[in-house]
Amino acid sequence: MAEPPTEARRAFLATLTAALGAAAGALALIPGLGFLAGPLKRATIRGADQPLRVASDREVQPGKPVRVIAVGQRDDAWLRLDHVTLGSCWLVRSTEIAPVRAFSTVCPHLGCGVDWNEKTGKFDCPCHASSFDLEGRCLSGPSPRGLDELDVHADGHDLLVRYQRFRNGTPKKEPIG
Numbered sequence: 412m413a414e415p416p417t418e419a420r421r422a423f424l425a426t427l428t429a430a431l432g433a434a435a436g437a438l439a440l441i442p443g444l445g446f447l448a449g450p451l452k453r454a455t456i457r458g459a460d461q462p463l464r465v466a467s468d469r470e471v472q473p474g475k476p477v478r479v480i481a482v483g484q485r486d487d488a489w490l491r492l493d494h495v496t497l498g499s500c501w502l503v504r505s506t507e508i509a510p511v512r513a514f515s516t517v518c519p520h521l522g523c524g525v526d527w528n529e530k531t532g533k534f535d536c537p538c539h540a541s542s543f544d545l546e547g548r549c550l551s552g553p554s555p556r557g558l559d560e561l562d563v564h565a566d567g568h569d570l571l572v573r574y575q576r577f578r579n580g581t582p583k584k585e586p587i588g
């Protein structure tokens with residue numbers, strides 16, 4: 412005949428039952444935590460995935476770069492924001508029949524905004540005096556590469572740009588974000 416459990420055995424069994432219950436509860440939470448944390452792994456959309464309309468091709472005259480703003484959508488872990496300014500770019504046409512090209516306004520040296528200098532016909536960076544020609548090539552200054560060209564295509568008269576940012580301070584053009 413079995414002996415009745417002692418107080419110590421009862422306490423041990425109660426502790427063991429509680430521990431097993433807690434472990435089972437924790438296991439049940441894991442899928443839920445994964446669901447909640449999942450968006451943290453999702454890449455933030457910065458306009459590279461979707462072409463954004465920035466201008467009409469009629470606005471871009473040969474030799475007269477036009478600065479435009481890329482307005483798109485930004486996702487963070489749990490929030491989606493519409494009509495967010497993602498950045499800006501220069502639209503450039505070298506001749507009447509040449510296609511429009513787009514260059515990021517972000518200087519590849521340390522990220523200042525480059526301006527178009529009508530007098531010299533060059534893009535100048537006000538921070539450390541890098542300068543670039545109409546084709547985006549670096550002419551002088553500490554910039555390790557030319558201006559970052561962005562994908563642009565025409566849909567009728569609309570110009571659409573895939574806006575991206577790139578790592579500063581490196582000779583190689585590396586997308587970030």
Ligand code: FES
Nearest residue numbers: 518520521536539
């Ligand atoms: S940030 Fe443009 S030259 Fe330094």
